[in-house]
Amino acid sequence: MLLxxxxxxxxxxxNSAEVLWQSFDHPTDTLFPxxxxxxxxxxxxxxxxxxxxxxMDLATGVYCHTLDPSGADQFLLxxxxxxxxxxxxxxWNDKYFALILEMTAKNPVSxxxxxxxxxxxxxxxxxxxxxxxxxxxxxxxxxxxxFIWLDGSQDWILAFVQPKLQCDVYAICGPFTICNExxxxxxxCMEGFSITSPQDWEIEDRTSGCSRNNxxxxxxxxxxxxxxxxxxxxxxxCMPENVPKLxxxxxxxxxxxxxxxxxxxxAYSFNDGRCSVWHNELLSIRALQSGGTLYLCIxxxxxxxxxxxxxxxxxxxxxxxxxxxxxLFALVLLIKILRNRSKSSSHILDGVQGCNRIxxxxxxxxxxxxxxxxxxxxxxxxxxxxxxxxxxxxxxxxKRLDGASQxxxxxxxxxxxxxxxxxxxLVKLVGFCCEGSKRLLVYEHMSNRSLDVHLFRNNSTILSxxxxxxxxxxxxxxxxxxxxxxxxxxxxxxxKPENILLDDSFIPKVADFGMAKLLGREFSRVLTTIRGTAxxxxxxxxxxxxxxxxxxxxxxxxxxxEIISGKENSSASYSSSGDLDVSFPVHAAxxxxxGDVGSLIxxxxxxxxxxxxxxxxxKVACWCxxxxxxxRPTMGQxxxxxxxxxxxxxxxxxxxxEAMA
Numbered sequence: 122m123l124l125x126x127x128x129x130x131x132x133x134x135x136n137s138a139e140v141l142w143q144s145f146d147h148p149t150d151t152l153f154p155x156x157x158x159x160x161x162x163x164x165x166x167x168x169x170x171x172x173x174x175x176x177m178d179l180a181t182g183v184y185c186h187t188l189d190p191s192g193a194d195q196f197l198l199x200x201x202x203x204x205x206x207x208x209x210x211x212x213w214n215d216k217y218f219a220l221i222l223e224m225t226a227k228n229p230v231s232x233x234x235x236x237x238x239x240x241x242x243x244x245x246x247x248x249x250x251x252x253x254x255x256x257x258x259x260x261x262x263x264x265x266x267x268f269i270w271l272d273g274s275q276d277w278i279l280a281f282v283q284p285k286l287q288c289d290v291y292a293i294c295g296p297f298t299i300c301n302e303x304x305x306x307x308x309x310c311m312e313g314f315s316i317t318s319p320q321d322w323e324i325e326d327r328t329s330g331c332s333r334n335n336x337x338x339x340x341x342x343x344x345x346x347x348x349x350x351x352x353x354x355x356x357x358x359c360m361p362e363n364v365p366k367l368x369x370x371x372x373x374x375x376x377x378x379x380x381x382x383x384x385x386x387x388a389y390s391f392n393d394g395r396c397s398v399w400h401n402e403l404l405s406i407r408a409l410q411s412g413g414t415l416y417l418c419i420x421x422x423x424x425x426x427x428x429x430x431x432x433x434x435x436x437x438x439x440x441x442x443x444x445x446x447x448x449l450f451a452l453v454l455l456i457k458i459l460r461n462r463s464k465s466s467s468h469i470l471d472g473v474q475g476c477n478r479i480x481x482x483x484x485x486x487x488x489x490x491x492x493x494x495x496x497x498x499x500x501x502x503x504x505x506x507x508x509x510x511x512x513x514x515x516x517x518x519x520k521r522l523d524g525a526s527q528x529x530x531x532x533x534x535x536x537x538x539x540x541x542x543x544x545x546x547l548v549k550l551v552g553f554c555c556e557g558s559k560r561l562l563v564y565e566h567m568s569n570r571s572l573d574v575h576l577f578r579n580n581s582t583i584l585s586x587x588x589x590x591x592x593x594x595x596x597x598x599x600x601x602x603x604x605x606x607x608x609x610x611x612x613x614x615x616x617k618p619e620n621i622l623l624d625d626s627f628i629p630k631v632a633d634f635g636m637a638k639l640l641g642r643e644f645s646r647v648l649t650t651i652r653g654t655a656x657x658x659x660x661x662x663x664x665x666x667x668x669x670x671x672x673x674x675x676x677x678x679x680x681x682x683e684i685i686s687g688k689e690n691s692s693a694s695y696s697s698s699g700d701l702d703v704s705f706p707v708h709a710a711x712x713x714x715x716g717d718v719g720s721l722i723x724x725x726x727x728x729x730x731x732x733x734x735x736x737x738x739x740k741v742a743c744w745c746x747x748x749x750x751x752x753r754p755t756m757g758q759x760x761x762x763x764x765x766x767x768x769x770x771x772x773x774x775x776x777x778x779e780a781m782a
Contacts, residue, residue: 295330678745
């Protein structure tokens with residue numbers, strides 16, 4: 122049973138009062154009111170909340186909120202499997218935790234209970250207003266957050282967060298990085314280093330940090346007496362949190378030599394007559410307004426490049442100073458000219474969290490960029506798309522919306538919300554236009570156009586099986602992010618090949634997400650009038666029940682069959698056991714059961730295929746198009762299955778489609 126508290130319990134059918142298992146004992150990254158946080162001294166079960174690995178992977182991450190293992194009556198935020206805290210609640214004083222000032226309010230909204238006896242030691246939180254819906258989460262970036270649901274705005278609001286500063290989280294940026302709270306992005310590689318895994322950084326997983334651009338000479342030639350390695354100074358940085366080794370050196374040069382004599386040494390500092398040497402990875406370095414100087418060991422090649430850059434900056438400053446008078450005069454003249462021209466063609470609209478910058482275009486500017494909407498790329502469910510070019514020669518795609526009914530203020534708010542959603546497999550929203558009744562969206566242009574062009578048009582590039590399989594995984598990742606990785610779950614509702622765009626490298630990007638927000642009431646009308654039951658629309662749309670993310674799973678399954686076959690599902694019927702004709706999805710399910718997957722694959726691929734991957738994709742597709750949504754996997758599970766991380770059994774025939782033949 123799922124209780125109103127959010128606790129999922131398993132009971133004995135003959136004795137419903139006996140709880141055999143409950144989800145509150147395994148809270149993963151979220152703690153609900155009424156759940157216990159702390160250890161059971163009898164069973165050894167320790168309830169703690171642990172962050173996800175990243176925004177895509179719900180596996181165990183690197184941060185947890187747990188009771189102090191030293192025995193003190195306080196809770197800590199620590200790296201998992203480590204007793205080194207980077208934030209604590211302070212010790213319980215029979216009324217509140219010393220370092221949580223919010224608990225000292227005269228009229229608290231929550232009731233904190235802390236129990237410590239021979240059998241258990243735990244914390245529970247309940248609320249004075251029992252109708253309040255709230256949750257505590259340790260996010261992937263290691264911060265404890267409390268969200269409260271507001272019925273009025275139909276949204277979660279952030280009510281509490283600790284630590285206040287992102288850079289206070291231990292090793293938040295990974296090794297060989299510098300965290301700067303005042304200059305986003307907060308995490309940057311040290312000089313001579315580059316991001317180890319850019320794909321992981323995009324989904325907020327920076328545990329791998331940065332790696333050297335060039336290996337140290339000390340490591341390459343195994344010599345410490347004739348190394349060419351150099352030290353690069355990093356001023357205004359606090360020292361790394363990993364404990365240094367103190368060496369008996371009386372000068373900075375002697376301290377440097379001590380570091381060079383050991384290949385595992387990565388940095389040193391010499392302050393107040395003390396030589397501190399760090400070995401291996403450097404963690405939790407922060408940019409500060411004052412502090413010491415860290416000397417980072419880098420290769421001679423990187424050192425020379427950095428020194429040349431410094432010299433270039435000095436020369437540039439000198440030249441700039443020399444021509445400043447001329448420049449100032451030219452600037453004054455330019456300002457006068459610009460004031461006589463029309464207003465700037467675009468304005469910046471700050472995003473929801475201030476991290477995305479969406480351009481507000483004027484309609485006349487988009488007319489000019491698209492040559493009066495001459496080059497039409499296509500027409501979709503919600504409007505036509507035109508190719509355009511901005512002044513800086515950047516290609517864009519401009520979607521002219523049909524049926525957007527919101528007022529200007531609401532439309533701008535929804536655009537800002539959608540613009541904050543960014544993922545490698547989602548089309549990036551560049552800007553918008555909102556003038557009178559005109560509503561336009563500006564996206565990055567995808568040079569390889571949409572997936573349907575390559576699957577269903579004979580004059581297009583034939584996509585190899587490897588590319589098709591990567592497209593299938595990429596689309597699944599994008600949808601999983603919309604469903605599970607965003608602050609609010611976003612249901613696309615219109616997944617089809619026309620809404621999957623391909624960039625220069627054929628990386629898939631899901632387009633038209635967030636249209637429910639941008640079109641308002643017109644959204645469902647547009648959908649239901651353009652779709653038939655044999656298309657991509659899940660049965661829930663026809664029956665009129667509330668839709669869930671599983672409608673996207675259904676559409677994805679239908680599209681996946683088209684990726685496999687290279688044909689539109691509705692373009693042909695197939696004979697099945699006699700004269701009965703069935704649609705391709707049903708035909709595919711039968712062939713899968715018969716073990717004849719090869720006949721389903723696009724014949725233009727010839728021998729360019731992987732039957733193991735093809736069978737896996739067919740199984741996934743047939744599970745996705747099951748009639749009952751509970752039988753369908755989530756998009757996160759689809760990603761794991763296609764990557765071979767989770768096994769999948771043979772799916773049943775989708776009987777609702779067979780019955781419609």
